Amino acid sequence: MGASTSAADQAALHEFLMRTGDNCLILGHRLSEWCGHSPVLEEDIALTNTALDLIGQTQLWLGLAGEVEGEGRTADNLAYLRDASEFRNVLLVERSNGDFGRTLMRQFLFDAWHLELLKALQSSSDARIAAIAAKAIKEVSYHLERSADLVVRLGDGTVESRRRMQNALEDLWTYSGELFVTDEADKALASAGVAPTPASLKPNWDAVVQRVLADATLKAPASGYVHRGGKRGVHTEHLGHVLAEMQFLQRAYPNATW
Amino acid sequence: MGALATFPVERVWDWLSAVPDPEIPVISVTDLGIVRDVAWDDDTLVVAVTPTYSGCPATSMINLDIERALRERGVKKLRLERRLSPPWTTDWISREGREKLRAYGIAPPVDGSAADGRIVARIDSLLGAGNLQIACPRCGSAQTEKISQFGSTPCKASYRCRACLEPFDYFKCI
Numbered sequence: 001m002g003a004s005t006s007a008a009d010q011a012a013l014h015e016f017l018m019r020t021g022d023n024c025l026i027l028g029h030r031l032s033e034w035c036g037h038s039p040v041l042e043e044d045i046a047l048t049n050t051a052l053d054l055i056g057q058t059q060l061w062l063g064l065a066g067e068v069e070g071e072g073r074t075a076d077n078l079a080y081l082r083d084a085s086e087f088r089n090v091l092l093v094e095r096s097n098g099d100f101g102r103t104l105m106r107q108f109l110f111d112a113w114h115l116e117l118l119k120a121l122q123s124s125s126d127a128r129i130a131a132i133a134a135k136a137i138k139e140v141s142y143h144l145e146r147s148a149d150l151v152v153r154l155g156d157g158t159v160e161s162r163r164r165m166q167n168a169l170e171d172l173w174t175y176s177g178e179l180f181v182t183d184e185a186d187k188a189l190a191s192a193g194v195a196p197t198p199a200s201l202k203p204n205w206d207a208v209v210q211r212v213l214a215d216a217t218l219k220a221p222a223s224g225y226v227h228r229g230g231k232r233g234v235h236t237e238h239l240g241h242v243l244a245e246m247q248f249l250q251r252a253y254p255n256a257t258w
Numbered sequence: 259m260g261a262l263a264t265f266p267v268e269r270v271w272d273w274l275s276a277v278p279d280p281e282i283p284v285i286s287v288t289d290l291g292i293v294r295d296v297a298w299d300d301d302t303l304v305v306a307v308t309p310t311y312s313g314c315p316a317t318s319m320i321n322l323d324i325e326r327a328l329r330e331r332g333v334k335k336l337r338l339e340r341r342l343s344p345p346w347t348t349d350w351i352s353r354e355g356r357e358k359l360r361a362y363g364i365a366p367p368v369d370g371s372a373a374d375g376r377i378v379a380r381i382d383s384l385l386g387a388g389n390l391q392i393a394c395p396r397c398g399s400a401q402t403e404k405i406s407q408f409g410s411t412p413c414k415a416s417y418r419c420r421a422c423l424e425p426f427d428y429f430k431c432i
Contacts, residue, residue: 042406042416049408056313060342115375131343135312138345138432139412141373146407 009192012185013126014068015088016195018078019231020117021061022089025079026239027110028054029246030097039100046146050107053139060132080250084239091230092175094239098168101154101161105168108147112208113179114140116201125193148212155216162217169213170221177226180205267296270303270328277327280319281411284362287320291350294341302335303328308346311412311432348372348431359429365395365417367431392428394419404428 031051038044062075092110097103118140121133154161182199189195213220229235249256274296275288287293287307295306305324309317321338328336348367351359356366368391391400399421406416414427 042408045410045416046406046408049412052313052315052412053311054313056309056311060312119375127343131345135309135342135345137375138347138372139311141375142407142430142432144375145373149407 009188010068012188013194014065015185016189017061017065017068019088019090021058021065021075021078022087023093023110023114024054024061025058026087026089026242027093027107028052028058029242030093030095031103031107033097034103043100047103050143050146053136053143057132057136057139060135064128064132076250080247084235084243085233087230087235087239087243088233089230089239090175090178091227091236092172092178094230094236094242095172095175096238096241098171099164101164102168102171104147104150104154105165106172107143108151108212109172109176109209110179111140111144111147112205112212113176113201115144116204117196117198120196120201124195129194144208148208151212151218152216155213155218165216166218169218173221174223174225175227177224178228178230181226181228181231183231264298264301264303265331265333267298270296270305270333273327273331274305274324277320277323280316280323282359282362282364284358285351285355287324289352289355289358291352291355292320292346293324299337302337303333304337304339306339306341308341310346314412316411346432348429351429360395363395363426364414365392365426365428367429368392369431372431392417394422394424395426396424397422402426 028051031047031054034044034047035051036044038047058079059075062078066073066075066078092106095106097106115137118133118137121129122137124130124133151165155165156162157165180198180202182197186195186197190197190200209220230239271288271293274293275286277287279285279287279290290310292308292310293305294308295304297304305328307321307324325336325338349369351367359366371392392402392404393400394402394417397419399419401420402417403420404415405418405425408414409416409427413430413432415430416425417428418425
Protein backbone atom coordinates (compact mmCIF):
# COMPACT_ATOMS: atom_id res chain seq x y z
CA MET A 1 0.00 0.00 0.00
CA GLY A 2 1.46 3.34 -1.03
CA ALA A 3 1.54 6.45 1.09
CA SER A 4 -1.11 7.99 -1.15
CA THR A 5 -3.74 5.55 0.13
CA SER A 6 -6.73 7.51 1.32
CA ALA A 7 -8.07 7.43 4.85
CA ALA A 8 -11.28 5.87 3.55
CA ASP A 9 -9.33 3.03 1.92
CA GLN A 10 -7.36 2.50 5.12
CA ALA A 11 -10.61 2.29 7.09
CA ALA A 12 -12.00 -0.26 4.62
CA LEU A 13 -8.77 -2.27 4.82
CA HIS A 14 -8.88 -2.24 8.60
CA GLU A 15 -12.51 -3.36 8.57
CA PHE A 16 -11.70 -6.23 6.20
CA LEU A 17 -8.79 -7.43 8.35
CA MET A 18 -10.91 -7.35 11.50
CA ARG A 19 -13.68 -9.32 9.78
CA THR A 20 -11.28 -11.91 8.42
CA GLY A 21 -9.40 -12.23 11.72
CA ASP A 22 -12.58 -12.37 13.82
CA ASN A 23 -14.08 -15.13 11.67
CA CYS A 24 -10.97 -17.23 12.28
CA LEU A 25 -10.80 -16.33 15.98
CA ILE A 26 -14.40 -17.07 16.91
CA LEU A 27 -14.62 -20.31 14.91
CA GLY A 28 -11.24 -21.37 16.29
CA HIS A 29 -12.49 -20.75 19.81
CA ARG A 30 -15.72 -22.65 19.16
CA LEU A 31 -13.74 -25.65 17.89
CA SER A 32 -11.45 -25.55 20.90
CA GLU A 33 -14.53 -26.11 23.09
CA TRP A 34 -14.51 -29.69 21.77
CA CYS A 35 -11.13 -30.42 23.34
CA GLY A 36 -11.64 -33.53 25.47
CA HIS A 37 -15.29 -33.98 24.39
CA SER A 38 -15.17 -35.40 20.86
CA PRO A 39 -16.72 -38.76 19.98
CA VAL A 40 -13.32 -40.39 19.35
CA LEU A 41 -9.74 -39.40 20.04
CA GLU A 42 -8.83 -38.86 16.37
CA GLU A 43 -11.70 -36.40 15.96
CA ASP A 44 -10.73 -34.61 19.16
CA ILE A 45 -7.26 -34.14 17.74
CA ALA A 46 -8.55 -33.11 14.32
CA LEU A 47 -10.98 -30.49 15.68
CA THR A 48 -8.38 -28.96 17.96
CA ASN A 49 -5.73 -28.97 15.22
CA THR A 50 -8.16 -27.11 13.00
CA ALA A 51 -8.75 -24.69 15.88
CA LEU A 52 -5.01 -24.22 16.19
CA ASP A 53 -4.63 -23.40 12.49
CA LEU A 54 -7.46 -20.87 12.70
CA ILE A 55 -6.06 -19.21 15.79
CA GLY A 56 -2.63 -19.06 14.12
CA GLN A 57 -4.25 -17.36 11.14
CA THR A 58 -6.02 -15.00 13.54
CA GLN A 59 -2.65 -13.86 14.86
CA LEU A 60 -1.60 -12.97 11.31
CA TRP A 61 -4.84 -11.18 10.35
CA LEU A 62 -5.39 -9.31 13.62
CA GLY A 63 -1.66 -8.58 13.85
CA LEU A 64 -1.89 -6.83 10.50
CA ALA A 65 -5.16 -5.14 11.54
CA GLY A 66 -3.34 -3.68 14.55
CA GLU A 67 -0.51 -2.44 12.31
CA VAL A 68 -2.92 -0.80 9.86
CA GLU A 69 -4.84 0.78 12.74
CA GLY A 70 -1.59 2.29 14.03
CA GLU A 71 -2.64 2.68 17.64
CA GLY A 72 -0.24 0.11 19.05
CA ARG A 73 -2.84 -2.62 19.58
CA THR A 74 -1.53 -6.17 19.15
CA ALA A 75 -3.46 -9.24 17.99
CA ASP A 76 -3.78 -10.22 21.67
CA ASN A 77 -5.18 -6.80 22.61
CA LEU A 78 -7.74 -7.06 19.83
CA ALA A 79 -8.78 -10.60 20.77
CA TYR A 80 -9.05 -10.14 24.49
CA LEU A 81 -9.99 -6.55 25.10
CA ARG A 82 -12.84 -5.76 22.71
CA ASP A 83 -16.52 -6.01 23.51
CA ALA A 84 -19.05 -7.89 21.39
CA SER A 85 -20.20 -4.90 19.33
CA GLU A 86 -16.61 -4.37 18.13
CA PHE A 87 -16.35 -7.91 16.74
CA ARG A 88 -16.89 -8.28 13.00
CA ASN A 89 -17.31 -12.04 12.53
CA VAL A 90 -20.32 -13.44 10.67
CA LEU A 91 -23.12 -14.91 12.81
CA LEU A 92 -22.46 -18.42 11.45
CA VAL A 93 -19.21 -18.86 13.38
CA GLU A 94 -20.63 -17.79 16.72
CA ARG A 95 -23.48 -20.35 16.58
CA SER A 96 -23.10 -22.84 19.42
CA ASN A 97 -21.49 -26.17 18.54
CA GLY A 98 -24.53 -28.37 18.99
CA ASP A 99 -23.72 -32.02 18.32
CA PHE A 100 -20.71 -33.27 16.39
CA GLY A 101 -22.72 -33.25 13.15
CA ARG A 102 -23.72 -29.62 13.50
CA THR A 103 -20.12 -28.63 14.28
CA LEU A 104 -18.98 -30.45 11.13
CA MET A 105 -21.71 -28.92 8.94
CA ARG A 106 -20.87 -25.41 10.16
CA GLN A 107 -17.20 -26.16 9.45
CA PHE A 108 -17.94 -27.39 5.95
CA LEU A 109 -20.06 -24.37 5.00
CA PHE A 110 -17.32 -22.11 6.38
CA ASP A 111 -14.35 -24.00 4.89
CA ALA A 112 -15.87 -23.98 1.39
CA TRP A 113 -16.19 -20.17 1.64
CA HIS A 114 -12.80 -19.72 3.36
CA LEU A 115 -10.98 -21.55 0.58
CA GLU A 116 -12.57 -19.40 -2.14
CA LEU A 117 -11.68 -16.24 -0.22
CA LEU A 118 -8.05 -17.27 0.21
CA LYS A 119 -7.73 -18.32 -3.43
CA ALA A 120 -8.72 -14.79 -4.43
CA LEU A 121 -6.57 -13.11 -1.78
CA GLN A 122 -3.42 -14.83 -3.01
CA SER A 123 -3.39 -12.25 -5.81
CA SER A 124 -4.25 -9.29 -3.58
CA SER A 125 -2.64 -5.98 -4.55
CA ASP A 126 -1.54 -5.78 -0.89
CA ALA A 127 1.54 -8.02 -0.60
CA ARG A 128 1.00 -8.55 3.14
CA ILE A 129 -2.47 -9.95 2.53
CA ALA A 130 -1.28 -12.13 -0.35
CA ALA A 131 1.45 -13.60 1.88
CA ILE A 132 -0.97 -14.50 4.69
CA ALA A 133 -3.40 -16.01 2.17
CA ALA A 134 -0.66 -18.12 0.55
CA LYS A 135 0.22 -19.47 3.98
CA ALA A 136 -3.33 -20.08 5.19
CA ILE A 137 -4.64 -21.71 2.02
CA LYS A 138 -2.43 -24.76 2.55
CA GLU A 139 -4.05 -25.32 5.93
CA VAL A 140 -7.58 -24.51 4.83
CA SER A 141 -7.36 -26.95 1.90
CA TYR A 142 -6.95 -29.71 4.49
CA HIS A 143 -9.80 -28.32 6.59
CA LEU A 144 -12.15 -28.49 3.61
CA GLU A 145 -11.08 -31.97 2.57
CA ARG A 146 -11.75 -33.24 6.06
CA SER A 147 -15.07 -31.48 6.62
CA ALA A 148 -16.37 -32.40 3.13
CA ASP A 149 -15.34 -36.02 3.66
CA LEU A 150 -17.12 -36.20 7.01
CA VAL A 151 -20.26 -34.44 5.77
CA VAL A 152 -20.53 -37.14 3.08
CA ARG A 153 -19.79 -40.01 5.46
CA LEU A 154 -22.28 -38.82 8.05
CA GLY A 155 -24.93 -37.65 5.56
CA ASP A 156 -24.77 -40.85 3.54
CA GLY A 157 -24.38 -42.82 6.76
CA THR A 158 -26.86 -44.31 9.20
CA VAL A 159 -30.47 -43.18 9.57
CA GLU A 160 -29.51 -41.37 12.75
CA SER A 161 -26.39 -39.66 11.37
CA ARG A 162 -28.29 -38.59 8.25
CA ARG A 163 -31.12 -37.14 10.34
CA ARG A 164 -28.66 -35.13 12.41
CA MET A 165 -26.79 -33.82 9.36
CA GLN A 166 -30.01 -32.77 7.65
CA ASN A 167 -31.13 -31.00 10.84
CA ALA A 168 -27.76 -29.27 11.06
CA LEU A 169 -28.01 -28.10 7.46
CA GLU A 170 -31.50 -26.70 8.03
CA ASP A 171 -30.39 -24.96 11.21
CA LEU A 172 -27.30 -23.36 9.66
CA TRP A 173 -28.32 -22.71 6.06
CA THR A 174 -29.80 -19.25 6.59
CA TYR A 175 -26.63 -18.24 8.44
CA SER A 176 -24.39 -19.07 5.46
CA GLY A 177 -25.69 -16.18 3.35
CA GLU A 178 -23.92 -13.50 5.42
CA LEU A 179 -20.60 -14.81 4.05
CA PHE A 180 -21.58 -13.26 0.70
CA VAL A 181 -23.13 -9.99 1.88
CA THR A 182 -21.24 -7.17 0.15
CA ASP A 183 -21.13 -3.65 1.59
CA GLU A 184 -19.38 -0.38 0.77
CA ALA A 185 -16.11 -1.36 2.45
CA ASP A 186 -16.04 -4.58 0.41
CA LYS A 187 -16.66 -2.66 -2.81
CA ALA A 188 -13.88 -0.16 -2.02
CA LEU A 189 -11.38 -2.96 -1.46
CA ALA A 190 -12.47 -4.81 -4.58
CA SER A 191 -11.96 -1.75 -6.75
CA ALA A 192 -8.47 -1.35 -5.28
CA GLY A 193 -7.69 -5.00 -6.04
CA VAL A 194 -7.12 -5.76 -2.36
CA ALA A 195 -9.90 -8.32 -1.86
CA PRO A 196 -12.73 -9.84 -3.88
CA THR A 197 -16.32 -8.82 -3.21
CA PRO A 198 -17.92 -11.51 -1.04
CA ALA A 199 -20.70 -11.86 -3.62
CA SER A 200 -18.15 -12.91 -6.26
CA LEU A 201 -17.24 -15.99 -4.20
CA LYS A 202 -20.78 -17.37 -4.26
CA PRO A 203 -20.82 -19.30 -7.58
CA ASN A 204 -17.78 -21.43 -6.71
CA TRP A 205 -19.06 -21.97 -3.17
CA ASP A 206 -22.42 -23.07 -4.56
CA ALA A 207 -20.73 -25.57 -6.87
CA VAL A 208 -18.71 -27.19 -4.08
CA VAL A 209 -21.57 -27.21 -1.60
CA GLN A 210 -24.06 -28.66 -4.09
CA ARG A 211 -21.66 -31.41 -5.12
CA VAL A 212 -20.82 -32.42 -1.55
CA LEU A 213 -24.42 -32.25 -0.33
CA ALA A 214 -25.52 -34.40 -3.28
CA ASP A 215 -22.90 -37.03 -2.41
CA ALA A 216 -24.05 -36.79 1.20
CA THR A 217 -27.70 -37.38 0.13
CA LEU A 218 -28.63 -34.14 1.93
CA LYS A 219 -30.98 -31.48 0.66
CA ALA A 220 -30.26 -27.77 1.05
CA PRO A 221 -33.28 -25.77 2.22
CA ALA A 222 -34.98 -23.66 -0.42
CA SER A 223 -35.00 -20.59 1.83
CA GLY A 224 -32.89 -17.72 0.63
CA TYR A 225 -33.33 -15.85 3.90
CA VAL A 226 -30.10 -14.37 5.26
CA HIS A 227 -29.45 -13.80 8.95
CA ARG A 228 -27.06 -10.88 8.98
CA GLY A 229 -25.49 -8.43 11.38
CA GLY A 230 -22.19 -9.84 12.58
CA LYS A 231 -20.17 -8.16 9.86
CA ARG A 232 -21.22 -4.77 11.19
CA GLY A 233 -21.04 -5.67 14.89
CA VAL A 234 -24.65 -6.69 15.54
CA HIS A 235 -24.37 -10.12 17.13
CA THR A 236 -26.52 -12.85 18.62
CA GLU A 237 -26.36 -13.60 22.33
CA HIS A 238 -24.03 -16.51 21.56
CA LEU A 239 -21.02 -14.26 21.01
CA GLY A 240 -21.23 -12.85 24.52
CA HIS A 241 -20.87 -16.35 25.95
CA VAL A 242 -17.82 -17.03 23.77
CA LEU A 243 -16.20 -13.78 24.89
CA ALA A 244 -16.99 -14.36 28.56
CA GLU A 245 -14.97 -17.55 28.48
CA MET A 246 -12.27 -16.42 26.08
CA GLN A 247 -11.60 -13.03 27.68
CA PHE A 248 -12.14 -13.76 31.36
CA LEU A 249 -8.51 -14.17 32.33
CA GLN A 250 -7.24 -11.01 30.63
CA ARG A 251 -10.18 -9.00 31.94
CA ALA A 252 -9.86 -10.22 35.51
CA TYR A 253 -6.05 -10.16 35.58
CA PRO A 254 -4.93 -7.52 33.03
CA ASN A 255 -1.65 -8.33 31.28
CA ALA A 256 -1.38 -11.71 33.00
CA THR A 257 1.29 -13.92 31.40
CA TRP A 258 2.79 -17.31 32.15
CA MET B 259 32.17 -3.70 11.84
CA GLY B 260 33.32 -5.71 14.83
CA ALA B 261 35.29 -8.30 12.84
CA LEU B 262 36.01 -10.40 15.92
CA ALA B 263 32.34 -10.69 16.78
CA THR B 264 31.31 -12.20 13.45
CA PHE B 265 31.57 -15.75 12.15
CA PRO B 266 31.32 -17.10 8.59
CA VAL B 267 27.67 -17.79 7.75
CA GLU B 268 28.64 -21.35 6.71
CA ARG B 269 29.67 -21.98 10.28
CA VAL B 270 26.39 -20.53 11.57
CA TRP B 271 24.48 -22.91 9.25
CA ASP B 272 26.51 -25.80 10.72
CA TRP B 273 25.54 -24.73 14.22
CA LEU B 274 21.89 -24.47 13.23
CA SER B 275 22.01 -27.96 11.73
CA ALA B 276 22.55 -29.23 15.27
CA VAL B 277 19.45 -27.48 16.69
CA PRO B 278 16.69 -30.12 16.96
CA ASP B 279 13.04 -29.52 16.19
CA PRO B 280 11.39 -29.48 19.64
CA GLU B 281 8.52 -31.76 18.62
CA ILE B 282 10.40 -34.16 16.34
CA PRO B 283 13.89 -34.05 17.87
CA VAL B 284 15.42 -36.51 15.38
CA ILE B 285 15.46 -33.81 12.73
CA SER B 286 17.06 -30.39 12.93
CA VAL B 287 15.62 -27.00 12.09
CA THR B 288 17.72 -26.99 8.89
CA ASP B 289 16.54 -30.52 7.92
CA LEU B 290 13.02 -29.15 8.27
CA GLY B 291 13.85 -26.27 5.93
CA ILE B 292 12.49 -23.56 8.20
CA VAL B 293 15.70 -21.52 8.40
CA ARG B 294 15.40 -19.39 5.27
CA ASP B 295 18.38 -17.10 5.53
CA VAL B 296 21.47 -16.35 7.61
CA ALA B 297 23.22 -13.02 7.06
CA TRP B 298 25.14 -10.31 8.85
CA ASP B 299 23.65 -6.84 9.09
CA ASP B 300 26.77 -4.94 10.18
CA ASP B 301 27.63 -6.66 13.48
CA THR B 302 24.19 -8.20 13.99
CA LEU B 303 23.49 -11.76 12.91
CA VAL B 304 20.08 -11.98 11.23
CA VAL B 305 18.40 -15.37 11.01
CA ALA B 306 15.14 -15.60 9.04
CA VAL B 307 12.81 -18.39 10.17
CA THR B 308 9.51 -19.39 8.57
CA PRO B 309 6.70 -21.07 10.51
CA THR B 310 5.57 -24.55 9.41
CA TYR B 311 1.88 -24.02 10.25
CA SER B 312 0.46 -20.61 11.24
CA GLY B 313 -0.55 -21.83 14.66
CA CYS B 314 2.31 -24.23 15.33
CA PRO B 315 2.95 -23.92 19.08
CA ALA B 316 6.57 -24.97 18.58
CA THR B 317 7.39 -21.75 16.73
CA SER B 318 8.34 -19.73 19.80
CA MET B 319 10.23 -22.70 21.24
CA ILE B 320 12.20 -23.03 17.99
CA ASN B 321 13.17 -19.35 18.15
CA LEU B 322 14.31 -19.77 21.75
CA ASP B 323 16.35 -22.86 20.87
CA ILE B 324 18.01 -21.11 17.92
CA GLU B 325 18.82 -18.09 20.04
CA ARG B 326 20.25 -20.21 22.85
CA ALA B 327 22.41 -22.26 20.46
CA LEU B 328 23.85 -19.19 18.79
CA ARG B 329 24.48 -17.35 22.05
CA GLU B 330 26.35 -20.39 23.38
CA ARG B 331 28.60 -20.19 20.31
CA GLY B 332 29.45 -16.60 21.14
CA VAL B 333 27.04 -14.66 18.93
CA LYS B 334 26.50 -11.35 20.73
CA LYS B 335 24.05 -9.43 18.57
CA LEU B 336 21.26 -11.48 17.09
CA ARG B 337 17.96 -10.74 15.37
CA LEU B 338 15.41 -13.42 14.49
CA GLU B 339 13.00 -12.46 11.73
CA ARG B 340 9.73 -14.17 10.85
CA ARG B 341 9.54 -14.74 7.10
CA LEU B 342 6.06 -15.62 5.90
CA SER B 343 6.60 -15.56 2.15
CA PRO B 344 7.11 -17.82 0.30
CA PRO B 345 5.14 -20.10 2.63
CA TRP B 346 6.87 -23.17 4.02
CA THR B 347 6.42 -26.35 2.03
CA THR B 348 7.35 -29.92 2.90
CA ASP B 349 9.41 -29.88 -0.32
CA TRP B 350 12.01 -28.03 1.76
CA ILE B 351 12.58 -31.00 4.08
CA SER B 352 16.04 -32.31 3.22
CA ARG B 353 16.71 -35.81 1.88
CA GLU B 354 18.52 -36.63 5.14
CA GLY B 355 15.58 -35.23 7.08
CA ARG B 356 13.18 -37.57 5.25
CA GLU B 357 15.33 -40.60 6.06
CA LYS B 358 15.58 -39.54 9.70
CA LEU B 359 11.78 -39.22 9.88
CA ARG B 360 11.29 -42.69 8.40
CA ALA B 361 13.81 -44.24 10.79
CA TYR B 362 11.99 -42.52 13.67
CA GLY B 363 8.66 -44.10 12.60
CA ILE B 364 7.11 -41.13 10.78
CA ALA B 365 6.29 -41.63 7.09
CA PRO B 366 7.85 -38.68 5.21
CA PRO B 367 5.69 -36.50 2.93
CA VAL B 368 4.82 -38.01 -0.45
CA ASP B 369 4.97 -35.62 -3.41
CA GLY B 370 1.64 -34.85 -4.98
CA SER B 371 -0.42 -35.87 -1.97
CA ALA B 372 -1.09 -32.34 -0.68
CA ALA B 373 -4.61 -31.02 -0.34
CA ASP B 374 -4.72 -28.56 -3.21
CA GLY B 375 -8.11 -26.96 -2.76
CA ARG B 376 -9.57 -28.57 -5.89
CA ILE B 377 -12.19 -30.16 -3.72
CA VAL B 378 -14.69 -31.06 -6.44
CA ALA B 379 -11.98 -32.87 -8.41
CA ARG B 380 -10.74 -34.64 -5.32
CA ILE B 381 -13.96 -35.61 -3.58
CA ASP B 382 -14.18 -38.99 -5.34
CA SER B 383 -10.69 -39.95 -4.28
CA LEU B 384 -11.36 -38.73 -0.77
CA LEU B 385 -14.24 -41.07 -0.34
CA GLY B 386 -13.39 -44.64 0.41
CA ALA B 387 -10.31 -45.26 -1.66
CA GLY B 388 -8.65 -42.01 -0.71
CA ASN B 389 -5.41 -43.72 0.04
CA LEU B 390 -2.37 -42.12 -1.49
CA GLN B 391 0.09 -45.03 -1.18
CA ILE B 392 1.77 -43.91 1.99
CA ALA B 393 4.33 -46.63 2.76
CA CYS B 394 4.46 -47.92 6.32
CA PRO B 395 7.67 -46.58 7.92
CA ARG B 396 8.04 -49.83 9.90
CA CYS B 397 7.52 -52.66 7.40
CA GLY B 398 7.48 -50.77 4.09
CA SER B 399 4.07 -52.10 3.03
CA ALA B 400 1.95 -49.85 0.80
CA GLN B 401 -1.20 -51.46 2.28
CA THR B 402 -1.98 -48.59 4.63
CA GLU B 403 -5.11 -46.61 5.46
CA LYS B 404 -5.80 -43.13 6.74
CA ILE B 405 -7.36 -42.94 10.19
CA SER B 406 -7.51 -39.16 10.40
CA GLN B 407 -6.41 -36.15 8.36
CA PHE B 408 -4.81 -34.83 11.55
CA GLY B 409 -2.36 -36.30 14.06
CA SER B 410 -0.39 -35.54 17.19
CA THR B 411 0.99 -32.26 15.79
CA PRO B 412 -0.40 -29.91 13.11
CA CYS B 413 2.04 -31.28 10.53
CA LYS B 414 0.98 -34.92 10.78
CA ALA B 415 -1.90 -37.23 9.84
CA SER B 416 -2.75 -40.59 11.45
CA TYR B 417 -2.40 -43.79 9.43
CA ARG B 418 -2.49 -47.53 10.09
CA CYS B 419 -0.62 -50.31 8.31
CA ARG B 420 -2.84 -53.19 7.22
CA ALA B 421 0.15 -55.49 6.81
CA CYS B 422 1.91 -55.14 10.17
CA LEU B 423 -1.15 -53.56 11.85
CA GLU B 424 0.91 -50.77 13.43
CA PRO B 425 -0.52 -47.24 13.62
CA PHE B 426 1.90 -44.53 12.46
CA ASP B 427 2.18 -40.81 11.81
CA TYR B 428 2.39 -39.46 8.28
CA PHE B 429 4.11 -36.10 7.77
CA LYS B 430 1.50 -34.30 5.67
CA CYS B 431 2.52 -32.81 2.35
CA ILE B 432 1.83 -29.05 2.21
